[in-house]
Amino acid sequence: MDTTVADPLVGRLLDGRYRVESRVARGGMAAVYLALDIRLDRTVALKVMHRSLAEDPDFVRRFIGEAKSVASLSHPNVVHVFDQGTDGDHVYLSMEYVPGSTLRDVLRRRTRLPAREALEIMIPVLAALGAAHQAGMVHRDVKPENVxxxxxxxxxxxxxxxxxxIEGGSHQTRTGVMIGTIAYMSPEQVTAGHTDARSDVYAAGVMLYELLTGRQPYEAENPMSVAYRHVHDRVPAPSALVPDTPPRLDALVLAATDREPDRRPPDATALLVAAVDAHRTLPAGGGVPARHAVPAGPAGHAPPANPTLIHPAADLLTAPPAPLRPPRESRRLRPNWFLVALAVVMIGAIVGTGWWFSEGRYDKVPDLLGMNLTVAKAEAAKRGFEVKVGPAEHDSKLGEGKVLRTDPAAGREVLSGSAITLVPSSGPVKIAVPNVVNLTEAEARAKISEAGLTAGSVSKVPSDTVQRGLVLRTSPQVGTKVREGGKVGLVLSAGQLMPDVSEMQCDQADAFLRQKGFTPTVVQQVDDAQPGTVIAQNPAPRAEVTAGQQVQLTCSKGPDTGFRWPWERDDNVQPGQTLVAIPDVRFKSIRDATLELRQAGFQxxxxxxxxxGAVIAENPLGQAPAGTRITIWH
Structure with a gap:
């Protein structure tokens, strides 16, 4: 925690949204703060540019453009950028808060790392850089402080x-200015200010060297001397300092840090492939014995932090380098008779046990990846291995219950009858759909995103219970487990719409509307429609309404005096035609009501x-000639 001086931003509400809690770091370009996003109630890291840079309009423009590019980069090994904004003379980024420590902190505690562990850190770093390179971006400042x-x-x-x-191989860096950290800067970055994906590869190679040896390849009294050596010297193999470094890792470092960009891997993805391949050849486990620890700098202190520099290139290229320290005199080799005797014994043991190897005492671990776990166990047991099953691990591609990996890995030679561990896949990570009912669309999208899912399609349906514009339900429904990153559809309320009660009997319409929370009034009007039938309504059908709203129903009170319905006039009744009682099917199921009316001879x-699901209104009721159309509502 950076507690050097009181910071005026601490305690302030930045941009009306971010409450700054504390300052956690300060670098060459910006300070980083821990803050609370009060709008989404989540902890974030705020990167606030130094005021001197914020006053440069060109720098601010590039900063904002780069923020938009990074925000579009979605990768599990990249710290996500949420937001970018300004508050007065403060220009900031809102980023994912990652509790933990930097790789620099780890090196300070442990000095250096075993080869396998160093690769297991570099592999996700290279995966993140590879994703950026594929998207046309260059990091430009790869170092342990940024991991x-x-x-x-x-x-x-x-x-x-x-x-x-990356724009056609050219960049917009201001002429004569280098941006980066000298200890990890590629030769072309020093001499010409030119950077591309291969510059990140160079920095990654330097960082791997430092993980393996505990030292940076070039250490000098001033930045000019370090820059000079990047241009004129070749990064040594890690085994020159740590003799037990595997040759494959020597080769990785030397290829990545070649002074000629064209002779390096073209991007981080290419270096990643080589690193993964090298990792497969290393034995599992193992740490750094204390006797092999390499001091990280003078007096056993860790090397100083490496702030990002924005430095005139001319200062580094024209100033004469400080004299390089002469190499220490090689110690005179003296015979160690104990080691000589030990070597003789070991050679004898190897010769004496040759029969063991020639008799096929070692077997290769079979390739069981992707097999059903039960089948794989049987196959391994058939080949004489002792089989163990490790805890299942999530995998986005391999289905549940299939072998994700083995330990030792497939193809490794192990002693016959050894135990091998099968690690099954538990399938992709699945996340329960969060409860977003009664939230706005924006709030629901944010909550779904925070859960690790993606908001999908949006539709709207009427609702008597949920306010217009709020989430009515989700698809899949709340609580359903969905693959990480899966889509969740939102169904929003279109609000309450006025029901269409036209042609319904007035008493039935009145009862229905009151049940829905409306306050109806009835106006009678002479009309040829059947007496007691709704002939008009206000508000009109499907108009947006609110609960308790006044509704006027206009009902027919029949035609002028003397009118009779056709079936009430004897002269219009066809010979043999009779009136039939209409079944009252209210409150019956639609299926049963329809069947009963048709069996009675009605349409x-x-x-x-x-x-x-049940009939709530029917018109007409009473009697009517067979074949009359009966309307039912549900």
Missing amino acids: LLTDDGRVKVVDFGLARA VKVRRIAGS
Whole structure:
């Protein structure tokens, strides 16, 4: 925690949204703060540019452009950028807060790392850089300070704020200015200010060297001397300092740090492939014995932090380098008779046990990846191995219950009858759909995103219970487990719409509307429609309404005096035609009501009004000639 001086930003509400809690770091371009996003109630890291840089309009423009590029980069090993904004003379980025420590902190505690562990940190770093390179971005400042190790063991790369889109191999760096950290800067970055994906590869190679040896390849009294050596010297193999470094890792470092960019891997993805391949050849486990620890600097102190520099190139290229320290005199080799005797014994033991190897005492671990776990166990047992099953691990591609990996890995030679551990896949990570009902669309999208899912399609349906514009339900429904990153559809309320009660009997319409929370009034009007039938309504059908709203129903009181319905006039009744009693099918199921009316000789028209499974209104009632159309509502 950076507690050097009181910081005026601490305690302030930045941009009306971010409450700054404390300052956690300060670098060459910006300070980083821990803050609370009061709008989404989440902890974030705020990167606030130094005021001197914020006053440069060109720098601010590039900063904002780079922020947009990084925000579009979605990768599990990249610290996500949430937001960018300004508050007065403060220009900031809002980023994912990653609790844990930096790789620099780890090196200070442990000096150096075993080869396998060093690769297991570099592999996710290279995966993050590779994703950026594929998207046309360059990090430009790869170093241990910009690699975070979370409390749960994840590795994340931070500070892509200097990343810049690759545009036809040219860049927009200001003439004569270098941006980066001298200890990890590629020769072409020093001499010409030119950077591309291969510059990140160079810095990654230097960082791997430092993880393996505990030292940076070039250490000098001033930055000019370090820059000079990047241009004129060749990074040594790590085994020159740590003799037990595997040759494959020597080769990785030397290839990545070649002074000629064209002779390096073209991007981080190419270096990643080589690193993964090298990792497969290393034995599992193992640490750094105390007797092999290499001091990290003078007097056993860790090397100083490496702030990002924005430095005139001319200062580094024209100033004469400080004299390089002469190499220490090689110690005179003296025979160690104990080691000589030990070597003789070991050679004798190897010769004496040759029969063991020639008799096929070693077997290769079979390739069981992707097999059903039960089948794989049987296959391994058939080949004479002792089989153990490790805890299942999530995998986005391999289905549940299939072998994700083995320990030792497939193809490794092990003693016959050895135990091998099968690690099954538990399938992709699945996340329960969060409860977003009654939230706005924006709030629901944010909550779904925070859960690790993606908001999908949006539709709207009427609702009598949920306010217009709020989430009515989700698809899949709340609580359903969905693959990480999966889509969740939102169904929003279109609000309450006025039901269409036209042609319904007035008493039935009045009862239905009161049940829905409306306050109806009835106006009678002479009309040829059947007496007691709704002939008009206000508000009109499907108009937006609110609960308790006044509704006026205009009902027919029949035609002028003397009118009779056709079936009430004897002269219009056809010979043999009789009136038939209309079954009262209210409150019966739609299926049963329709069947009963048709069996009685009537036609049936079904109208949906409430979405109920039962009939809520019927017109006409009483008697009518066979074949009359009866309307039912549900």
